Amino acid sequence: MSKKKSNQQWKFKTGQHLIKKEEETFKIRYTDKQALKAGYVCGHVKEEQLLTIITPNRLETYKKKGFFKEVGRDGDLKFTKEARKFVAHHLGWENAYIPKSIDHDSILNKKFFSLSLEERESTKSESEVRNELMEKAFFTNEDSQQTDDYIKFLEEQTSPVDFTYERVNAETGEVECVGFEAVTPNYTAEERQMKHNFAYHYGCKLEMRRS
Structure with missing residues (x-):
């Protein structure tokens, strides 16, 4: 058996081909950097705020990938540990703000989204x-x-x-x-x-x- 064929069989047995496929389907866009930066800096953000940057479909993708978790009843989203790992690995942002209370972080996100690009x-x-x-x-x-x-x-x-x-x-x-x-x-x-x-x-x- 050739080495190439052996490696392919190993990927299928371990699921590595699925991991690679998943990574390839999520390509970081410029708007993603803007949206993820909001979570990175503020901890909590609101859906309506993110939707000024990205589309509803993209936001759903974030949720499915575990980047943002729905909390509360007013469209509040929490920037997750999974998201902090993702931006550290893919964007080099290694010092994410750790979310505090929604009340505290809402002051941050209001200020953040009032700033220019x-x-x-x-x-x-x-x-x-x-x-x-x-x-x-x-x-x-x-x-x-x-x-x-x-x-x-x-x-x-x-x-x-x-x-x-x-x-x-x-x-x-x-x-x-x-x-x-x-x-x-x-x-x-x-x-x-x-x-x-x-x-x-x-x-x-x-x-x-x-x-």
């Missing part, structure tokens, strides 16, 4: 900006003790914003970074200050919103 593409998730600031801390000082002290400060006195995006300042014409934070009723003064601390050290303007 360019601003949406510039967004970075909570995990991304946290990791970036920590990496930056290692190169702040040559003295190891100062670096350790700075990292300890960041861990204890800062809290990452929900996401960041870049916009063009209307007055100066310069690109600026904005950190967006969804504020829930249980936020304390200390938590607010930690958000301000993070924005200062990360180098972005802070925008906080309740709804």
